Amino acid sequence: MLLNTLCAHTCNSFPKNLFYFLKHGLIVQRLLGKKPNCSGHAHVSTKPSSVDWIKQGRTIHQNLNDNRSSNNSVCPQPLIRSFHRETVINGQEDDGSGGRQTSAEGLTLHNLTHRSLVCVEGPDSVNFLQGLLTNDVNLLGSDRPVQYSMMLNAQGRVLYDLILYLKDSKIFIECDAQVRDEFIKTIKKYKIRKKVEINKVDGEWMLQAVVTSSLKGNSASPTWNESVFCVTDPRVKDFGWRLIHHSSCDKVCAERIEEKDVSLYNERRYIWGISEGISDLPPGECLPLESNLTLFNGVSFDKGCYIGQELTARTQHTGVTRKRLMPLVFERVPSGLQPGCIIVRADGKNVGKYRSSFGIHGIGLIRIAEIKGELSVHSSDGDILKLTTHVPNWWPK
The missing domain is CATH 3.30.1360.120 (Probable tRNA modification gtpase trme; domain 1)
Known part of the structure; x- marks a missing residue:
C-alpha cells in the first residue's frame, strides 16, 4: 500500500525503472523474512517512512546513472544489495563469485x-x-x-x-x-x-x-x-x-x-621504504629514530626505562631528525655496491649512505632536506650509478 501511494505521488519526479528496483528490493527482503531497513541502522519502528523510501530511491537513481555512464549497462544485483547486502543461494551466502573459487588479485x-x-x-x-x-x-x-x-x-x-x-x-x-x-x-x-x-x-x-x-x-x-x-x-x-x-x-x-x-x-x-633485518639495520650502527621507529609505531615515550632510552628520548624531545631511511630507485640494477657507500648530489655534496637493495629498488639513510634532484653513488668497482629518492606516501603529511 505504501509503495503504490509513493508511485502515484512521485511518478513525475523519478524514472519508472526506479520503482522496479524499489519493488524488487522490497520483495527480496520479504522473501528472506527481513523487514526493510533504509537507514542502515537499527530499527526504531516497524514501518519505514515514505521519506526514507524517497531518500533511498534518490540514492539508487544516482547509482543507476553512474553505472550507465561508466559501463553503458545496468546490472540490478548491486542495486538490490543496497537494500539487503546478503543474497542467499542454496542456503549459503553469495560472495559475488557465483560459487567459483576466487583469487586475491594483487596479493x-x-x-x-x-x-x-x-x-x-x-x-x-x-x-x-x-x-x-x-x-x-x-x-x-x-x-x-x-x-x-x-x-x-x-x-x-x-x-x-x-x-x-x-x-x-x-x-x-x-x-x-x-x-x-x-x-x-x-x-x-x-x-x-x-x-x-x-x-x-x-x-x-x-x-x-x-x-x-x-x-x-x-x-x-x-x-x-x-x-x-x-x-x-x-x-x-x-x-x-x-x-x-x-x-x-x-x-x-x-x-x-x-x-x-x-x-x-x-x-x-x-x-x-620499509626497513627490515641486519642488512638494512646493521647492529650497533643505527639510531632508532633515523630508522623510522616512530613512524613504525615502535616506541613509547612514557612507558618508563628500557635499555638505550636516554638518547632516544633526548633526540625525540629536541624535535629534530635530519636523516631517515628512505626508498631508493636506481637507473639500472646496481652491482658492486657495498653497505655504507656514499650517496652524493650533482655538486658532490654528501647526502647519505646506501644500505641495501634488490633489483632497481633499495633503501638508504638520506638527509631529508636533500632528497630533490638526481643523486648518484660510486660502486666499489668505480662505476657511477644514478638514483632518486622520495618521501613514501605512508609518511605523515
Missing part, C-alpha cells in the same frame, strides 16, 4: 625464511620484555595482538628490529634469522630470577607474509583459515598481513594467493 604469499620466531612464555614475560624493548609491551592484548619494537644497546643504537605477537598467552618474537641465537643469548642475560622460558620455535611454527603489489594499500582481507593467526603489518598497515601457523597447515586462506619467492617480498619492501 602474493611469501615464506619469510630470512626471519625467525622466538617464543617467550611464563608469568613474568611482559615485565621481562618491558625493560628491554622500546615499545610498551603492556599494550599487547586481544585488541592489539601485534606490535613493532626494537632492542637497543646501552648507547642507544639498534641491535635488533622485532615484531611481537601475542598468541595463546605466549609472546612470539620475530627477528632476523641470522642473529636469532645471538638475540636469545642477549636477552637471557637479563632473565636473572624472572619466571620466563625462551625457546626457538622455527621448526614447529611457520612465519609468512601476504603483501600487496599496489602502493595504494590493501584490498579486502582474504578469508583466513581458522588455524592461521593473522594480523596486519604493525609497521605500515596497508603493506599487508603477517601469518603464523603450525608447519602442518597447508592452506592459509580460502582464496587462491600466488606464492612467490622472498626476494619479491624484499623488493616490495624497498618500494614502500
